Amino acid sequence: MTSGILSLSITELGAAFRRRDLSPVEVVEKCLTSIRENEPLLHAWVEVSADSARTAAREAEADMGRGVDRGPLHGVPIGVKDIFDVAGLPTRCGSPARDGQPAARTDSASVAALRAGGAIVLGKTVTQEFAAGVISPPARNPWDPARIPGGSSGGSAAALAARNCFAAMGSDTGGSIRIPAAACGTVGFKPAYGSLSAEGVYPLSWSLDTVGPLARTVEDAQLTWSCLADRGAPPIPPADLTGYRVGVAEPFFLDNVQPDIRAAITDTIAVLKTLGAEVVDTPWADAAVARAIGFLLNRAETAAVHGATAREDPGTFARFNADLRLRVAAGGIMPSELYVNSMRGRALVRDSMANLFREHRLNALLAPTLPTTAVPVADMSITGTGLDEGIGAAWTRLTMPFNTTGQPVLAMPVGLDSLGLPIGAQFAGAPGREDEVFAIGQLLESALGFPAAPPMLRNTHRAEVQE
């Protein structure tokens, strides 16, 4: 098993801090070294605040020396997607249109909560421009730097997989936490819509935007989410999944996915059964509608976010990428009938998901996160699934339905494909019953032996990593 300081879980790191075996100062230095080594290949970071991270680490060390314990994230280095305000740093949103943006004067609500819990902000991670897309240039995938990390929280996932940090913040409007988590072999948690404050986060689509953590283990994601939601210590997971019921919604979620992904989901189902869970077929007739509603709301609201810039500040608008310019310009005159009917239908779709859970007494619904594993940077069309789709449409196909329902979703790695690239699954849960998806995820992760390390890490961190 791979170990080493940078591969410790947050729980293990905290235990080492409390035993005085490690100090936050030492760990921050290791993170900064790791970033320096990986950045030429991965481009996961927009800006690293080495000095302020070192200062925060010394303060955490002094706190710990005085017996002050701020909780599980005390002294833990994190990354923050560059659409979140971090005091002292500009929020560039991955856009040349934001060049020259002054530094934010205050932290976003999420960053403030994490800092109050003792987390140390290393810097800002790369996002797709204004969080609108799944590619996140120029960031690359640590499992194969010729491939995309997914997006829009691609820098956060790449940084985590490369062991640059221990948790990172992302946002999820159509899958932007879960998609890069799947592509980079990390965990991601999309909380229930509206359950965490998005204050100080640049919007993409107000009625869908959700902020949440990415981490390397399910427990780490749960600890980070608990800090963000001020939930206190998470419950101890059950010994097994006896009494748990997991639904699989076929057709739709297993249609038009790569064979390796379907096989990994089949294997996951088998493991869930060995853990004691009952796995049941739960077709959901509204899946395609749910996807369409999320897509249409997103298109209309993104146009509303940037419409004034498009009309009144053409010089700034010209600096948006071409896809985003089209999305904003054409979205501004999308038929209002589509937006209104999407709003009208959304509650019905949410209720049909609630019915599905009630009728089948489900704790979670299992689905692949992505229809493919990470694709090469140049592949902007997905053709290996039986459909001919643009990557944006393909990679949000299985995630967007749960943005429409608004329910909490845990995404986690469940295997590798024939090329050795991570395969992700997602467990959609019931609002207010988040602990159930975390319990399923923790036991499954234990049984599967994840998290695995990307090959580049095994090579470049040989001195750090012990077998």
Added chain:
Amino acid sequence: MSETANNVRDAQFAFVASYVRQLDPTATDAAIARYLREIETMSQALQLLDLPAGTPAEPFTVEWPAGDRA
């Protein structure tokens, strides 16, 4: 597709292309057509939903309803 539907689609493309190019003169016909195809596909999917005439556009909340409705 009926002649009316074809005419509506052509008119929509002409209108959207004209409007878009006011804001982004570099937008290509191919990109605009691709965008409209995606919207059309999603619009068709939305029509699969049985949306009773009396259903209002409510402010969305994530909470699941209790009782018969859920």
